[in-house]
Amino acid sequence: MHTSTFDILRCPYCGGRLDLVTSSFHETEGDDIHTGILGCQCCVFPVVDAIPVMHLQPNATAARELVEQRKPVAARRAMFGLDDVPEIAERVDALMASPDATYRQIVEAFGEHLEGGYFLYRFADPTFIVGHALVRAVAGTVLRGGGRAVDICGGSGHLTRSLMDLSSSPPVLADLYFAKVWLARRFTAPACEPVCCDGNSPMPFARGAFRFAMCSDAFMYIWTKRQFVLDMLRLIDDRSERATPGAAMISHTHNQCTWTPSHGQPLTPNGYRNLFENEEPRVFGESGLFSDVVRGGPLDLSRVDSETTLEAEQALAIIASRHFGMFVPHPLDSPPAQAIGEFRVNPLYVAEFSDEDAVRYRLQFPSEDYEQEYGACREYLLPEVIIGHADLQALAHGRVPPGVTELVRRRIVVDIPLGYGV
Numbered sequence: 131m132h133t134s135t136f137d138i139l140r141c142p143y144c145g146g147r148l149d150l151v152t153s154s155f156h157e158t159e160g161d162d163i164h165t166g167i168l169g170c171q172c173c174v175f176p177v178v179d180a181i182p183v184m185h186l187q188p189n190a191t192a193a194r195e196l197v198e199q200r201k202p203v204a205a206r207r208a209m210f211g212l213d214d215v216p217e218i219a220e221r222v223d224a225l226m227a228s229p230d231a232t233y234r235q236i237v238e239a240f241g242e243h244l245e246g247g248y249f250l251y252r253f254a255d256p257t258f259i260v261g262h263a264l265v266r267a268v269a270g271t272v273l274r275g276g277g278r279a280v281d282i283c284g285g286s287g288h289l290t291r292s293l294m295d296l297s298s299s300p301p302v303l304a305d306l307y308f309a310k311v312w313l314a315r316r317f318t319a320p321a322c323e324p325v326c327c328d329g330n331s332p333m334p335f336a337r338g339a340f341r342f343a344m345c346s347d348a349f350m351y352i353w354t355k356r357q358f359v360l361d362m363l364r365l366i367d368d369r370s371e372r373a374t375p376g377a378a379m380i381s382h383t384h385n386q387c388t389w390t391p392s393h394g395q396p397l398t399p400n401g402y403r404n405l406f407e408n409e410e411p412r413v414f415g416e417s418g419l420f421s422d423v424v425r426g427g428p429l430d431l432s433r434v435d436s437e438t439t440l441e442a443e444q445a446l447a448i449i450a451s452r453h454f455g456m457f458v459p460h461p462l463d464s465p466p467a468q469a470i471g472e473f474r475v476n477p478l479y480v481a482e483f484s485d486e487d488a489v490r491y492r493l494q495f496p497s498e499d500y501e502q503e504y505g506a507c508r509e510y511l512l513p514e515v516i517i518g519h520a521d522l523q524a525l526a527h528g529r530v531p532p533g534v535t536e537l538v539r540r541r542i543v544v545d546i547p548l549g550y551g552v
């Protein structure tokens with residue numbers, strides 16, 4: 131962690147500022163703290179592999195003791211939850227030390243110790259494309275004049291990646307799962323500022339530290355929902371006179387009125403609204419936003435979904451903002467002409483036939499479960515596509531030839547992080 135993070139970091143329990151405890155074991159390089167102990171008035175927290183661990187769950191306590199005993203590698207294993215499985219821990223350690231290891235290899239080495247899910251397909255699934263469009267529109271609006279973003283419960287940083295060029299300082303990625311934020315910093319959202327913390331505790335950040343705070347695909351699993359939302363509003367509460375209004379956004383949260391796989395403990399649309407107290411958040415059904423994205427935009431945040439519409443939705447998005455430019459139609463970003471990471475044919479496609487001119491690909495789902503949960507991607511992924519070798523070569527060099535722009539827009543060709551391993 132960079133020492134400038136002390137400006138926004140606060141103890142989740144006493145709210146106090148933190149400092150490096152220089153009398154304890156620490157490893158620093160210039161302004162970066164790689165290993166150490168942070169102290170406030172009430173607690174001590176470890177920094178493991180340059181990630182501050184701002185909670186007191188048993189793995190964090192074990193890691194803190196190991197740092198104090200000058201055992202940084204063992205502390206990392208404790209944070210990964212691998213201290214009881216030495217063969218897996220050794221394999222993961224070796225991969226992490228290797229510059230050629232891929233995201234996929236590391237996730238696979240963790241096996242059941244890390245919930246990897248359908249990460250290979252993440253950048254093209256319907257939940258992601260709506261989340262991405264919302265981030266670009268909402269964060270894009272409030273961060274236009276500067277300001278920082280935080281992705282809370284952001285997992286391995288797939289949507290943090292969508293924030294990278296919008297946040298004036300590196301976006302903060304906060305999640306309870308240390309392995310996920312570790313992977314995000316290395317692969318998915320390099321240069322983000324990872325913080326390991328518990329979404330069911332007060333957030334370890336100062337009031338007004340951010341102009342945009344979000345939580346996607348996780349809020350239904352939070353038990354302390356009221357505390358979480360009020361804390362999100364605290365994080366974007368900039369009291370300075372000329373401050374641009376910020377935004378708090380909860381996207382892809384399930385709906386108590388309908389059943390969904392991996393349901394969590396969702397609220398009704400009105401239940402979510404009530405969490406925001408004096409703010410007047412807008413609640414959107416995800417399916418309307420999804421149609422906007424599939425159609426090519428604009429993402430219409432001026433819409434007012436009726437209560438009947440909202441009650442029938444599987445997933446909801448909630449946005450609280452006093453920015454005058456928020457609840458209007460937002461054009462979608464044009465598909466990138468240059469890769470940020472690298473272009474790949476979506477791994478949901480299998481190459482079926484190749485001749486000297488082109489390759490024919492067919493859409494094939496990895497499992498029935500995937501198809502059931504994410505089958506809506508059929509609305510933008512064509513059943514079959516043919517891509518010329520010359521176009522494939524240009525894509526391999528990070529360029530989008532004119533005839534391929536539509537394939538990028540449809541996510542048949544995806545821009546994935548370097549070293550992702552697809």
Ligand SMILES: [Zn+2]
Binds near residue numbers: 144171
């Ligand atoms: Zn404290």
